[in-house]
Amino acid sequence: MDTFANKLSTSFRQSRGFYGALLLLIVIYAFYNILHPRGFSSAVLVQNANETVAIAFLAMAQTVPVLLGGLDLSVGAVMTLTSCIASELVSGSPVEILFGMFVTLLSGTAFGLMNGLIVVYGRLQPIIVTLATGAIAIGLALFVRPRPGGDIDGDLNWAVTNSLWDFVDTYQLFDPDATWFAPFAWIPVPLIMMFAIAILVWLPFRKSVTGRTVYAIGSAEGAAYMSGLPINRAKIAAFALAGFFASCGGLYLAIQTSSGNADVMQAGAYTLNSIAAVVLGGTSLLGGVGGAVASLVGACILRVISFYFRIVSIDPLLQPLIEGIVLLAAVSLGALRTLRVKNRLDLFR
Amino acid sequence: MKLKALLITTAASVLMSAGVSFAGPSVVSGPGVEAECFAPWSADTKFLQWPKKEGPYKVAVVNGFVGNTWRIQMIKTAKAYAEDPAVKDKISDFKVVSTGTDAPAQLGAIEDFINQGYDAIVTIAVAPDGFDRVIRLADKNDVVIVPFDNVLDTDKVMQVNENQLQMGQMWGQFALDELHAKGVKGGKILEVRGLPGNSVDRDRSIGINEVFEKDGGDWEMVSVVGNWDDGTTQKVVADAIAVHGQFEAVVGQGGSNGVIQALEDAGHPWVPIAGESENGFRKAIAEHSADGLKGISIGQSPGLVAIAMKAAISALDGNVMPQLISVPLPVATYKELKDGENYWSDLPDNFFTVNEFPPCGVNISGPAIMAQDESDTN
Numbered sequence: 001m002d003t004f005a006n007k008l009s010t011s012f013r014q015s016r017g018f019y020g021a022l023l024l025l026i027v028i029y030a031f032y033n034i035l036h037p038r039g040f041s042s043a044v045l046v047q048n049a050n051e052t053v054a055i056a057f058l059a060m061a062q063t064v065p066v067l068l069g070g071l072d073l074s075v076g077a078v079m080t081l082t083s084c085i086a087s088e089l090v091s092g093s094p095v096e097i098l099f100g101m102f103v104t105l106l107s108g109t110a111f112g113l114m115n116g117l118i119v120v121y122g123r124l125q126p127i128i129v130t131l132a133t134g135a136i137a138i139g140l141a142l143f144v145r146p147r148p149g150g151d152i153d154g155d156l157n158w159a160v161t162n163s164l165w166d167f168v169d170t171y172q173l174f175d176p177d178a179t180w181f182a183p184f185a186w187i188p189v190p191l192i193m194m195f196a197i198a199i200l201v202w203l204p205f206r207k208s209v210t211g212r213t214v215y216a217i218g219s220a221e222g223a224a225y226m227s228g229l230p231i232n233r234a235k236i237a238a239f240a241l242a243g244f245f246a247s248c249g250g251l252y253l254a255i256q257t258s259s260g261n262a263d264v265m266q267a268g269a270y271t272l273n274s275i276a277a278v279v280l281g282g283t284s285l286l287g288g289v290g291g292a293v294a295s296l297v298g299a300c301i302l303r304v305i306s307f308y309f310r311i312v313s314i315d316p317l318l319q320p321l322i323e324g325i326v327l328l329a330a331v332s333l334g335a336l337r338t339l340r341v342k343n344r345l346d347l348f349r
Numbered sequence: 350m351k352l353k354a355l356l357i358t359t360a361a362s363v364l365m366s367a368g369v370s371f372a373g374p375s376v377v378s379g380p381g382v383e384a385e386c387f388a389p390w391s392a393d394t395k396f397l398q399w400p401k402k403e404g405p406y407k408v409a410v411v412n413g414f415v416g417n418t419w420r421i422q423m424i425k426t427a428k429a430y431a432e433d434p435a436v437k438d439k440i441s442d443f444k445v446v447s448t449g450t451d452a453p454a455q456l457g458a459i460e461d462f463i464n465q466g467y468d469a470i471v472t473i474a475v476a477p478d479g480f481d482r483v484i485r486l487a488d489k490n491d492v493v494i495v496p497f498d499n500v501l502d503t504d505k506v507m508q509v510n511e512n513q514l515q516m517g518q519m520w521g522q523f524a525l526d527e528l529h530a531k532g533v534k535g536g537k538i539l540e541v542r543g544l545p546g547n548s549v550d551r552d553r554s555i556g557i558n559e560v561f562e563k564d565g566g567d568w569e570m571v572s573v574v575g576n577w578d579d580g581t582t583q584k585v586v587a588d589a590i591a592v593h594g595q596f597e598a599v600v601g602q603g604g605s606n607g608v609i610q611a612l613e614d615a616g617h618p619w620v621p622i623a624g625e626s627e628n629g630f631r632k633a634i635a636e637h638s639a640d641g642l643k644g645i646s647i648g649q650s651p652g653l654v655a656i657a658m659k660a661a662i663s664a665l666d667g668n669v670m671p672q673l674i675s676v677p678l679p680v681a682t683y684k685e686l687k688d689g690e691n692y693w694s695d696l697p698d699n700f701f702t703v704n705e706f707p708p709c710g711v712n713i714s715g716p717a718i719m720a721q722d723e724s725d726t727n
Contacts, residue, residue: 036465043464051457148478149502161482257452257479265414265450266475306454309446310409310461316424316445320415 017282018294020333025301032304035311042163042186049188050161050256052303054079056194057249058270059277059295060202061242066278068238069218069287070126074115074134075246076271080262081141082108082250087150087260090251097153104251105244111137112243116236126239134271141262148261150254157258160189190252194296197248201241202292210237218287245292277302279331301330373488374399374507374664382668386709387660389671390512397507399493401667405441406468408658411458413475413499415447417578418699423498423651425718426704427471430655435710439662442467452476459483459494469493469661471654477502477548493664497657498649499549500673507664509657509674513549516647516678517556517602520623523645523682524598525564527621533597535567539589541601541608543577549649553602571596575604577625579699582607590615598622605630605646606698626650626679628715629698631686638683645682652704655711679703 012019033039058075065072082104089100111133118129159170165185168176176185205211213234216224225231249270254260274295275285281298283290305326309319374397381387381396389396410427414420424445430436431443444462448454455475462470463486470487474480474496484505487494497509524538540557543550554572561568573589575582582604590596590611598621601608605624612619619641624630626648634644656676664670681691681703688694692702693715700719705712 038464038466041464044461047457047460047464050460051453054453148476150478154481157482158485253453256482257456257476258481259476259478261452261476261478263450263452263476266452269449269451303454306448307461310444310458310465313444316410316412316428316447317415317421319447 015282015289015291015294017289018291018297021280021282021294021297021301024330024333025297025304028301028304028308032307032311035308042188045186045191046161046163046188048303048307049190049194052300053190053194053256054249054253055270055273055277055303056296056299057197057245057252058274059281059299060198060292061245061249062271062274062278063281063283063290063292063295064214064238064242064245065126065130066275066283066285067214067218067287067290068126068235069221070119071275071285072115072130072239072242073127073271074111074130074137075242075249075274076267076269077134077137077141078108078111078243078246079250079253079270080264080267081111081137081144082247083254083257084141084145084150084250084260084262086251086254087145087152090156090254091151091153097156101251104254105247108247108250109240109244112246113236113240115243116239119239120232120235134267138262138264138267141260141267145260145262148259148263150259152255152258154258157255160193160252160255163188164192193252197245198293198296201244205237205241206291210234214238215288218284218289220288273302274299276327276331280327302327305330372400372491373505377669379669379671381671382663383709386656386706387663387671388675388677390673390675394671394673395504396669397664397672398669399664399667400491402468402491402665404439404662404665406439406662406665407442407466408440408469408471408661409443409462409467410445410654410658411455411462411470411472412445412447413455413473414450419649419651419701420447422701422718423473423654426651426713427654427658429713429718430658430711433655433711433713436659436662448475450475452479456480456483460486463487463490463492467492468665469495469658471495471497471657471661473498474501475499480506493661495657495661495664497653504672507660507670507672507674509653509660509676511649511653511676511678513552513649514556516649517553517558518560519556519647519678519680520553520600520645521557521560524600524621524623525560525566527643528598535569536597537569537571537593537595539586539593539596539599539601540570540572541575541582541586541599541604542572543575543602545574550602557600575601575607577603579604579607579610579627583611586611587615590617596620599624601625606633609633623647626681626701626703627698628692628696628700628702631681631692631702632694632698634683635686635688635692643683645680646686646702647678647680648701648703650676650679650703650706651701652706652711652713655704655713656706656709659709659711676706677708679706 038044061075085107086104090097115133119126155170159167164187165176167189213229277299278295280301281294377396377398379396431440446458448458452475459470460483494506500508500510573585575585586608599608600623603625605627606629619637621643623645626646631646
């Protein structure tokens, strides 16, 4: 009975917000490519992917605490901290580079773990804890890298921020012009990394007991507790995972810019944008509904809106205003369901 | 399927062009073109030459942060200059975007304009590093990138700026000369600094302090951080006056309107003041110079964007250009201020007065910028 069509329709009913966001993304991205003089080319896709990776990882990072019903105000700061760490470590021999990446990801995860431990055992509100630890992360970032700079491997920068063809070409893995390779050669490496991490890390987590507990806490923490779910473990894991995703963003940012920069304003802007991306993807700020892949889509929408300013002519001083209005309109689409609720109590979900 | 086929063919064409070695500018020997406008930074500055392109050109300005008067005025100046008869015929498309303080977004915007086939991209970099990839792409496509104001730590692109160290030295020297003229040989000097961690703040402060150190007088430097912002500066200067009582002179990097306001509020006697080029600061100097407010006003001009655009067009014309262009400092002391010429009593206080660079033929006056209609150039 449980056919594919059935599964699809169930999935559609359960995550209407996500499918709406996906449709919106496909429409606005296709239209952008039609308007672009070199639309639908690998070069444009590579550029767009590069610009989106950092915010997409942060949106995924933000999703996990939001599913709990909290907010993590430290994600931008953790990204900045880890990019500064990466700018010190990701250079030298291949082994040293891999070690540097490992330490970068580990430090971000550890920072997230610390957030989780403070939230759980300090019995504090996540928003306050992460506001404070975010400031600590920025302080550490400034300590690690008082002035912008760094020495990230140039080949790595070129290989990872390009299409698969350049990746293979840079590291001489095999003949990049091989015929069997041609159908994949145009795919941007950053897109692959983004989706690989989303699929390899997020999907297994969501299916695990810990992951499902995160959703349960967001829906009704009391009920989750009474059902004997591992609440503390889930909360700690959620913040640690947020730290991991944020450090993925930081690592990529460092590789992309070949440097680290403890930019306070940029950290703040990324934290705010990550929340916007989460909401755009259809995840509820009240918790319990949504997912990291949806936020990835939300982050893409957020970016594509700003792509338009380079194609169509809008007065530069009006651009922030227009961007805000479009964002508001996009988020409002998610509220359309309130027009058709049968029971007013549904509004509280 | 059609889309996939299209993607594959374009990918293939990209790959073929990728085989060509990087083009980009060649390093040549000087002197460069229009030396009185495009002055090389120092004797060691190398000269670059791009392959000549046929005009008219597509030019984009990729700004970072937007939201203070300086940046808004910079954008208005860029639009006014694009309409200037001297360059209007050489520009076929002109776009301005602001990306906020977001490095990937700024890099992305630059790369997007390269993909769109723009010939020149003028930018204020959000970070001094991290542009390797876009520089590589620009060289590959013979696109001229010109960072100005906040420049990059690289010698691979042509850049435009004012000499910040020299600006600091001139501020310090002026204040010192005025104090000597009054017969003051020592005392407390208030230094108002800018945004911490910024290279501009660092260089200006070094310039100011080395002048007072060399003098040998008994000077005590008191430093406060005003972030180049009128409000912050007013607060920290007021605090400093409350703590230290009286200063012999104030040397500020910016937020000069705040310095004036704080001194006025505290009833502090007028002393020599060095500061930026805000209209309000110049109004105050003109009004109170007879009472002791001996002022010097040097500005980082929002008009630098026009010089950067002019330099980009000149490079596309195939001219020899210095890699680092030093724009002469626009200086005005209390002796030279004239209403309607280098300050305007009918324009707002936070307007930046210096916009004209006669050696470069860039003559966009203050009222012309303020009159710039915001909806026409697009």
